Amino acid sequence: MSEYTFLTGPADWWRQAVVYQIYPRSFADENGDGIGDLKGIISRIPYLKKLGVDAVWLSPFYPSALADGGYDVADYRDVDPRIGTLTEFDEMVNELHRNEIRIFVDIVPNHSSDLHPWFQAALKAAPGSTERERYIFRDGKGEHGEIRPSELVSHFGPTGWTRITEPDGKPGQWYMHLFAKEQPDFNWDNPEVREDFLKTLRFWSDRGVDGYRVDVAHALVKNLKGGHLPNRLAFDLEVMKNDGTDDLFDRDEVHEIYAEWRKVFNQYDPPRVAVAEAWVHANRRAAYASEKGLGQAFSFDLLGAPWRAKKFKEIIDYNLKSAKSYGSSTTWVFSNHDVIRHATRFGLPNGTNLTEWFLSPDRESKINFKQGLERARAATMLILALPGSTYLYQGEELGLHEPLNIPSERMQDPQWFRNPGKALSRDGCRVPLPWSASGTSFGFGPGGSHLPQPSWFADVAVDKQDGVEGSTLELYRQALSLRRKLQTVEELRWVNHIFNNKVVHFVRPNGWQSITNFGEKLVKLPAGNVVLTSQPLVDGKIGPNTTVWLTK
Structure with missing residues (x-):
């Protein structure tokens, strides 16, 4: 293990960390094949160091047919040859650690690629075999099994079941996939599946990986007992139960899995940590973020929040109190590889239905680009001043808007081309930097x-x-540098502006103040030293769509 470099430090280093998400295929391409690679990431580590992040999170870099941007994993313990090698991965981890930057990697436990050796073995095996028990195979209904086993849609199309051709050439069983048909769901009732993922966690942890982002963390365990098969015609949160008994998502039993993961994490010093991508009801996040489980869970509440002071304050207050109640820290995020970039979202009118907007032929004309960037800068400064960890997405530090004119024939997102006229494409936020x-x-x-x-x-x-004063890149660099110096205990005190309800103002215990003006009127500055503004002051006051930081 001497070839690996490990970062020591406190066990709770992640509680107030700034984590920068890298979508490897779109970050930097060193070998010139048009796809980002590990060598490209290595070449940009000085940029990440200067930016001032505490950790990076790598979206999937594993061997994949790219049916879903790398989230269809063919081998969990290797690197896609188009992206690099294990030796280059080790070099990258070592170089990040030498620059005091930790690393999270994406783990995708709900489903594999249909090219995974296990699934290929299942296709060649007989119904009821050990090989098929690793996935969710079922007989179809009807006289000849021609009707799918249940009324289950997928996130990427009209059905969550696909029928296979048996080794003898005849139509055979069906397998479940909550996403693309190239992403068969694992059967997490199978101990062999559970043990193999523990092996994967040890594999990467032994190579110096500090943490994990767990994809679709709430979907692993399904209600399949007694021959039951789930039905679902939509995946909106409103149709998901919030008591741990839903057929498909957020079942209480899933936390038995993460308790086993925690035992593995705690074998390392400092313990490995994970953050759950769990689209669950707010009252259900605690178990994922428990110290007996993964440690953190994403709060996506701000992803859909309108530009209103009251709503922002309500979301922030709820998440701070909730995290404190179960001993974790909050997570703040505005952009990632799955959503329209927040500089664009904030340029649209409050209440805009993003799918309807995206599918409209004049979508670009509806964006107020100046407003969007101003609000994005102000919002980012606001969350960077909050207790808890902040997750940034590559390119937001440049103020990137969503590229909207990608020809349909160049799009790669299955959410788009398998739901024609019904879903937006995630390709825009994945365009190379x-x-x-x-x-x-x-x-x-x-x-x-x-x-x-x-x-x-x-x-x-x-x-x-x-180096350009006032640029979004320099704003991020200054904000992250100041944050590192000013960050204090995970507390804040709200300051109410009695005559103006369009202000979000709070003070950290060391006197660090953050004030965001969500309204159109100028806001008077309180006493203190101005150390950073998202936009220049207007006659010594805080203008619209602006955040200001002050110290004593």
């Missing part, structure tokens, strides 16, 4: 990019913002 104002791929790599980049990337590239 602009590092320079010139070049065929704006510095992403010497061979173009796997998704088309818009011409306006030239105006927001890293080299156009580097």
Whole structure:
């Protein structure tokens, strides 16, 4: 194990960390094949160090057919050859650690790729075999088994069941997949599945990985007992039970799995940590973030919040109190690889239905780009001043809007082309980053990019913002540097503005103040030293869509 570099430090280093999400295929391409790679990430570690993040989170880099952007994993303990090698992964981890940056990796436990050796073995085996018991195979209904086993939709299409051809060439059983048909769901009632994932966690932890982001953490255990099969025609949170008995999601039994994971995590020093991607009712997050479980759970409440002071304060207050009640820390996030970038969302009118907007032919004309960027900068400064950890998404530090003019034939997202006219595409937020104002791929790599980049990337590239006072990149660098110096115990005190309900104002125990103006009127500055503003002050006052930090 001497070839691996480990970071020591307190066991709770993650509680107020800033974590930067890297979508590997779109971050930096060193070998010129149009796909980002580990060498590209290594080459940009100085950039990450200067930005001031505490950790990076790598979206899947495993061997994959890319049916769902890498979330269809063919081998959980290797690297996609198009992205790199295990040796390069080790080099990357070591270099990150030398720069005091920790690393989270994505773990995808609900489903594998249909190219995974286990699933390929299941296709060749007989019904009822050990190989098929690793997944969820069932006989169909009807005289010849031609009717799918239950009325279950998938996230990416009309059905969550696909029928296979048996080894003898005849139509056979069906398998369950909550996502694409290339992503068969594991059977987590099977001890062999559970043990194999423990092996995977040890594999990466032994190589120096500090933490895990757990994909679809709430979906592993399904109600399959006694021949029962779940029915579901929609996946809205409103149809999910909030008492641990839902057929498909957030069942109480899932926490037995994470208790086993925690035993593995605690074998390391400092203990490994994980954050759950669990789209569950707010009152159900606690178990995922328990010290007996994963440690943290994403709060996505701000992802859909309108630009209103009252709503922001309610969400923040609820999450702070909730996290305190179960001993974890809050997580704040505005953008990731699955959602429209927040600079664009904040440029749309409050209450906009994002799917309807995206599917409209004049979607770009509905965006107030200036407003969106101003609000995005203000919102990010606000959450960076809060107790808890903040998760940033690559490119938001450049103020990137969502690229909206990707031709349909270039799109890669199954959510788009398997739900024509019904879903938005996530490809826009996955467009490769602009590092320079010139070049065929704006510095992403010497061979173009796997998704088309818009011409306006030239105006927001890293080299156009580097060292430029007032640029979004420099704002992030300054904010993260100040945050590291000012961060204190996980408490705050709200300050009410009696005559203005469009202000979110709080004070941390060391006197650090954050004030965000959600309204149109100027807000008077309280006493204190101004150390950072998301927009310049207006006649010594806080303008609209602006956050200001002050110290004693």
